[in-house]
Amino acid sequence: MPAFDELRDSLVYIRVVHHIQGRIRLKLVAGYESLAGQGRQARQFQSILDRTRGVHGVRVNLLARSCTVEYDPQVIPVAAWDDFLTGVDSPAAAILEQILREIHREILHDEL
Template sequence: MTRLEQLRALTRHLTIAHHIPGRVRFKLKLGALASQELGQLSQVGQLKQMIETMPGIRDLRVNPAALSCVVEYDPAKIPPPLWESLLGAEECEQVTQALDRIEHHYQTFARG
């Protein structure tokens, strides 16, 4: 499975509920709780730590009861339109570059 296919498998469960530059709120669709893709994310705390330490991310707040999360970010480092492109798993250079940065950060984070 390619990275874009993996991204599509995960992002099909998310919607952007609200977005202003510097702050985006995601909602998890109710049916996602039974999905195989999200069921594999057993290390939610570790995933949250990894995302919080990504360059450009200022804060990540998860509200399990509301099935939502808020990401506060630096719009100078993460262009606001990139969120929609990532959520749509668009085949474009910006998404490919963002996935490269995310993968590099993940590899660095995993090594500790």
């Protein structure tokens, strides 16, 4: 699995297309064209989200280039998703980034 910052850099290709409290739909935008890369990173992204505290479900649709995440807003603040994905430095984004970094470290440790 690549370094967390490498995965974070790929977030520039992800947009929020729909968001209600507890459920967010993300879309991979044009500019990230490699299907092989999409599949590999989608699996890595899903692996991280599947193990993320506060996430109840993840559905990835490679053909639609989208991902739906059901989450607990008591654990992950609603504003965290938009802020984290757009690079806004906020307390909400910091919570989500900390949770994701912890999971990423666990996955790397498990791979050893």
